[in-house]
Amino acid sequence: MMISDLIKEEKDKLNKLLTRIKELKKELNELESKKNSVENELNDVQNIFYKLNSRLSALRKYQEPSKFNMLQKFLNFLFKHKEYIKHLNEDKHRQQSIQKDKDEYERVENMIRELQEKRGELEKKISKLQLQLNAYNTDEIRAKYDKLMTADIQQQLEFLIFNNSNLTSNIEFMIEAIRINPRNIQYDKTDDEELYKLFFKERMRQISNNHRIDNNDKEYLLEQYQKSLEELENPKEVEKGKYKIPHKYFFESIREFEKIFDAECKNGCVLGCGLLRNNPLSGKECYAFTSKYLDYDGFFDEEYGKQIQSLFENEKSYLAIHGSNTGNEELMKKIMKEGLKGTHHKVGPLSLSGTALYGKELSFFDALSYRTNQYCAILLVPKAGLEETDRPIKIWGTNEKDPINYYCLPEFVFGYMDPDTEGSRRIIINDHSQDKTYKYTYYDSSLKMERGDVVGLDY
Secondary structure, eight states: OOOOHHHHHHOOOOOOHHHHHHHHHHHHHHHHHHHHHHHHHHHHHHHHHHHHHHHHHHHHTTOOOOOOOOHHHHHHHHHHHHHHHHHHHHHHOOOOOHHHHHHHHHHHHHHHHHHHHHHHHHHHHHHHHHHHHHSSOOOHHHHHHHHHHHHHHHHHHHHHHHHGGGGOHHHHHHHHHHOGGGGGGGGOSSHHHHHHHHHHHHHHHHTOOOTOOHHHHHHHHHHHHHHHHHHHHSSSOOOTTTTTHHHHHHEEEHHHHHHHHHHHHSSSSSTTTBTTTTOOOOOOTTHHHHHHHHHHHTTBBBBHHHHHHHHHHSSSSEEEEEEEOOOOOOHHHHHHOOOEEEEEEESSSSSSSHHHHHHOHHHHHHHHHTTTTTTTEEEEEEEEGTSSSOOOOEEEEEEEEEEEEEOOOGGEEEEOOOOOOOTTTOOOOOOTTTSSSOOOEEGGGGGGGOTTOOEOOOO
């Protein structure tokens, strides 16, 4: 399905929702109007009921005059005394009035019951309709519809992606998205080589047609993109014993680069125009992220590259790397033995205060080339220890020789990297033979590291 078809489908979908909401509101208003009418009628009938009730109570309280005792009644009846006959007539009329009011009372009582039932049924229908309406976020739907109706094709495309992220796993969708704007590569989930070839071709066309880019920058950028395209069409063979970086990490760096520039570029500028907020860059600097692949492919030893790749792709643990300006082999062995000493700054978990990165903050190229001129400790921390679970793995502790400070426990120190010598960097793996040298006291649960806490490291 073409993107234009998907946009039309989304518009129709939102329009149907708005129409349905309008119908529900109309139906709700009609029911509430009926309910108001029933309540008004019920109030009128209840007023009649209260008056009847008062009159019946007054009639029932009537008592015969005390002067008419049994003997008097007999004599009056026998001789048809006029006063008694009058009394009997009045009593007969009173009884007739009581019966008439009783009949009216029952009729009105039934009316009240029927109206109350009718009101109850209307209230149930109104409640059901309100629940249906509450299920729709009307303001959000209206805002989406209005935005989609007034947006340009790129904004409409982003709307589709943000509302259905699975679209970016569809190669046909992504090919069309790249033709609309190469920057849409940032959303890609296919890692399809043909898609990235198209991206480079479209980007080169875009740069060639952009007259705002300095000619020197334009020449450099076109050259770099051409090299990148050639790498995909005819992958470079690296020297024996050197590490060939999988193309998926090339694609990852391209996506990351495009995300950064999409967020930072002013006025929708294309690559290399030098309009970064507070930080003008040349085209050469702009391309630095993407050029990492060309710089590092075949540079590092194969064993080292594959070790970093294996650590980076570990699904159960976060990879963290901590560099030290004053580090040496002795310090690295101490860290493997004692753990990594830290100070609590209440900013975020294990994120190591700029001296090390983990998870989404650590790209593959960062891991591969992290502080190559320094000794660096490598941590492999279980994700369950940093995520909000009922029983997080305990990562931090204090030891008996240094009870004031706390440490990332030595069992999570994978090893260390020595300084790079022309791509020949080694990883020394911790054999954990010294893990039990110190007795650690784990943090109490009330003091455990929470998501959002950062550790700044002292080394």
